[in-house]
Amino acid sequence: MPTPGTDALSPPAGVAPVRSGASPGLRLTALAAGFVMATLDVTVVNVAGPAVQEDLHASLSELTWIVDGYVLVFGSLLLLGGGLANRLGAKKVYLWGMAVFFVASLGCALAPDAASLVVARLVQGVGAALFMPSSLSLLVLSFPGKRERTRMLGLWSAIVATSAGLGPSVGGLLVGAFGWRSIFLLNLPVGIAGILLTVRFVTATEVRPVRLAVPGHVLWIAALAALSFALIEGPRLGWAAGALLVSYAVLAVSGGALVARERRATHPVMPWSLFRRAGFSGANLVGFLFNFGLYGGMFMFALYLQRSRGDGPLRAGLEMLPMTVCIPMANLVYARVSARFSNGALLTLCLLVAGAASASMSEVSASTPYWVVALGVGVANLGAGIVSPGMTAALVDSAGPENANVAGSVLNANRQIGTLVGVAVMSVVLAAVPDWDRGPGVCFLLVGVAYIAAAACAWQLITRSERREAATV
Template identity: 80%
Template sequence: MPTIGSDTLSSPPGAAPARRGAAPGLRLTALATGFVMAALDVTVVNIAGAAIQENLHASWSELTWIVDGYVLVFSSLILLGGGLANRLGAKNVYLWGMAVFFVASLGCALAPNAAALVGARLGQGVGAALFMPSSLSLLVLSFPEKRERTRMLGLWSAIVATSAGLGPSVGGLLVSAFGWQSIFFLNLPIGLVGILLTLRCVAPAEVRPVRLAVPGHVLWIAALAALSFALIEGPRLGWDAGPLLVAYAVLVVSGGALVARERRAEHLVMPWSLFRRPSFSGANLVGFLFNFALYGSMFMLALYLQHARGSSPLRAGLELLPMTIWFPLANLVYARVSARFSNGALLTFFLLIAGVASLTMTGVTSTTPYWVVAVAVGIANIGSGVISPGMTAALVDSAGPENANVAGSVLNANRQIGTLVGIAAMSVVLATVPDWNRGPAVCFLLAGAAYVGAAVAAWRLIVRPERREAANA
């Protein structure tokens, strides 16, 4: 799941000049294709969930692995992907990631059963973790002039947001016309165009001999994998089953070992010292809770429309459009409102609106009029395009330009972990409360609580420091 909004506007040292003769639009297209595929895959797979369940006879836990397995690998490897980009060259790693994603998408489309689809989705997560950090880095390097770079980053963010907003409708059309496999075949021409344009139009970046914290990344991956297994398999196996007890032990041991290693190691997985800054911690907490609520509720909604209301994939995709079209629209509005209001104030305001709108749906049933659902979820999503760049800007302001790249990677990782846990939590609710007249209501309650919690975090950790800084200025 991609971050909508730029992580940094500063050119790293050693920036390579853009390749002469390559039109800016071609360079932008080359570096946006990866994010477009990743954005589409999150929202498109949601709308295809019911068809995948029916055609592959997938259980609730298998469906959750199909959606969350991708997010698990992506979130656990994205920090490592950023380090590899520095060490091996951003262009090389970007191309490798695109190639892995291309092959894994073909594997998804040809998967004969749910287990094979889960495996191919894990491969997609590896590819995304490689090309996502490199994409932004190459974009910044390709446009060294600040004014042009700012304009290109805005266009890049709008392309990604539009892809996420239109994903459900595109997915519904494809699934209805060609079957669920078509959503993965869609990645093949997009990926091929991206690879060819990158080879031709994008200049390589300088390689920096950065030492990777491989043991720390292994512990990080083990902890996230154990957490995911426990959340996804708990409803099926029972929360006190033997495999779950093993997962709990792995989570505690790997998490404890990671903390112990990070306290004494020279090369760290995360820049923990930055978390001492309230705004940095606040932006990351907001990112986790925001993605938990947004992507968890969208996962549930796609299934609710098809299972509870009997909508076809095409109709469900069209019904989701009024709820998701706000992503790109609000993203474009951010540039205007950010000049008048602080990032903390914008985050608090729009997160509170999303929380209240979600909590009004705690009485939703299978017979609730569609327009009620569309209005409530649309209002909840109306600020999403403001929240994403707002939290990124607050993070970069707190971290400072010298830490902008690593800070953006940390925020991306935390947001994807929020997506991972949010989807798993909604799946737990739907598996535990299989009644479609109660399950979605509980999911909306969880989403609303997460939005309100994020608003409180934004107020206490971002707005208050902003006010103190203004008073001391």
């Protein structure tokens, strides 16, 4: 799930705040529409996976591309989308992204086969990468007063968290009642409302003449695409197949060229100087591992309920509701406890709880009672729900308000890469262990390991950074 802004976000220096006479609620609705669509599309597709497979005769690797293709393009173009928003104007780029996402959603709903659906999902990723950073920028600038901005960012976070929490259940309801194509048609009214409200009530921001690191972004995309191809197609083609050897070579060459370019570039793809700060590096490592576990596990879990336990999409969505609703509930808990505990301590504790709960289900099978699975996943998600706002706050604390927008873009990009790799790795495991009485347990164990590794990063990097800051005050 993309990371919304935090209370520490402030309008960038030199950029005038946007003032509009429109109702704050209408502006918030306009700028939340994109986030809602992007968040729902990550979660509802998981529940629709088995129905898509049966209707389009898709293989497991094709289903993985349907999920990961969107995340691949979204994550790889996110930083470029932020640069375009600065250069061309956030409102213009936001509307472009919404229009592209709208058309691509219609293409997904009308897709005649798996290949067409994959292509439409790739185009959806382009749209999301355009409107996501623009949405954050417009929201921050639309509410120049700190108190109002804090309140609106809190509401925005709640909207996004609720969308993520209800996504699987909404998906199950739609797939069960109207078929899998309806989950993409849902984007159409949301997209139209978002575009019309933005045109009418959101004021354009000033344009900043920034240079775009196009060669670096091309190398970044090539490296991620090669990694994705290797992970997704490896189980089907064989890890030593000719196409896989080509992807390894592309990954090595593009990755090496990117590192060489970034070392000497005046305008790098990433703000590498910020990674020298332990808290910033720790938040990004936590973000990658957290999304690996959360969304990789969600992809696997929806398949487990339908393939192993024999649930239909509606029942699977309803069974996931008590577990996924824990995420927005925990977001609210964070708002109450964050003033009493440091972010490093909260992240460490909650990630350890989520990791232990996930790893405890390593023996799960089709015969495991539902309440046992619901309890394990629910406890893990309670911990995960506190992690998301906690890591964002730790990131902004480390980067400083003046770097908040670029820091948020970097964290979002790393989190999307974590989702990409997590879904692909779960697909590899399920292909290697096709027995549905053993495969999900291995996946749950991997999720637990990812969460525990993230807890170690939080303790070693974020907590250490906070102690160092406290000692210098």
